[in-house]
Amino acid sequence: MGEGSEPAVEDGDASRLRADGRIRRHAVTTVRGGFFRATVVLTALFLYCPVLVVGYLSLAPASQPSIPLEGATLRWYGAVLTDGRFVRGLVTSTAIGAVAAVVGTALGLLAARTIVRGRLPAWFRAGVALVVAIPLFVPTVVVALGIGVAAGRVGLGFGLGPVVAGHLYWVLPFSTFLVASRYATLDDRVAEAARDLGADGATVFRTVTLPRLWPALVASVLFCFALSFNEFLLTFFLAGSGVTTMPLEIYGKVRIGATSFLNAASVLVLLLSGAVAAAAASLEPPT
């Protein structure tokens, strides 16, 4: 600003005001920035502190850790990996998770195709979307009780079959909407062009549509695996006495207070699902 030509008093006031404002704004920004940074740091601590604590306690020599630890040992990790029930639960969970991930994503792909591209009446496509989305807005305990009671009434009973079916249904909305959002961005004219050039439906799907859906499908497989691997309540209602999964096994151990064993088991489980999450994060940014 051309300050020199203006009356001295006014100029002094104006510049003092400006300077004041600048100082005040700078101070406020710093305080505010400090507040925001503090919330971010505290939130990160809040989310990760429990994990660090359990990691630390898992090294305890005794079965009931005393804080601070007297020495450190990996013996509980050995105990976890040689515990038949726990390993069986882990294997069962991994197997169910793999089925839920692959079959759930395939079903999700079909549902997404129906919703986004299906040559079917709009009410039908909306109906499919609604039915698939039920687990998103109906509390899990209600879904679980419903499937449990219905399975009992039609004589299916409990066990591995109902658990796998329940998990497939549980992951279906996530795979469907993950794939559908990607499907919706595809340019339909490329597929049409392939058709006009004589490709049949299956060929178009395999050579044109599938490659471009690939990232969403991989993300869906990983996400469905994590969802199924960690699902507790649904399994709790449907497993009966013959099936044990990792979350059920851990829940049982929490009830009887097997602490050091549980700490080591928790760390192993967290590492495993963390690895899946990291794989997913490196593929597809969450935004």
Place this chain on the structure above:
Amino acid sequence: MSGETDRRWIPLPVDRDRRRALADAALAALPALLATALGVVPLLVLLVESVSPPVTLSNYADLGGSVYPAVMFRSLGIGVVVTLVCLAIAYPVTYWLAHRCPARYRLPVLVSFTLPLWLNYVVLNYTWVWILASEGVVNTVLTGLGVVDRPLDLLRTASGVGVGALELPGLSLGLGFVHIYLPYVLLTMYVSMERLDYRQVEAARDLGAGSLRVFLDVVVPETYAGAVAGALIVYARIAGAYATPQILAAPSEQMIAQIITTQFYDVLDYPFAAALSVAFLAVVLVGFGVGALSTDVRAELKRW
């Protein structure tokens, strides 16, 4: 008319369209049948079950008795309180992340905040047992420093603080819930916060608005849809949670899923468990109905 009879290639595409529609219907059948068999049918079974034997409303009449209204109300109340706490944390955190955080740290920080989404909630709940137990981390530090003489009762203690019938969750229950559900709210809020045009904030500041004014008049109106969507995603899950109250709640803080499970597993009273579930579902859906009235919120929920 005469023109159409000349163009004999017309019937072919129509036929092809019909074949494609049939194929589409066949492909749609698989997920649609699974979803109907495991979603619609069980809910109908519950509905029928809740008015049996043969046809009676006595199961619903029983809901009014004993502890059930209190448990239902407590569950929803805890759902609302925990959701509000999550939002109160998510607002400043996502604001910093979307508008203050240097771009190259943004994705790593966001991913690290959403990582717990992938972890097992039974395990995550359990981690709090060791922090808050009487010989746990917090009490060891506090007694070690001489802040307290004897360990505090932090684990499975009811808060005893309430506003009217709305009782606040106890410390361990509240922490356990926020720990699991905060990442969901953070992710939803972040998507919404990222679309907030930061120039509006700057304009408001230049016009002399203080932090509170900016927050209430610019940030909240621009992001409320994301906040409501985040709230809708978590509140029903919190109210209907089973494992968290089993592991972290005081005996007096029983929640609805625990009662439904007891009726199913121990009492084997399916009709009453069904009536409880249907009533709970009805109350939860009212919340969704109210929230989804807003088109902004619907658009936000579509992302999920």
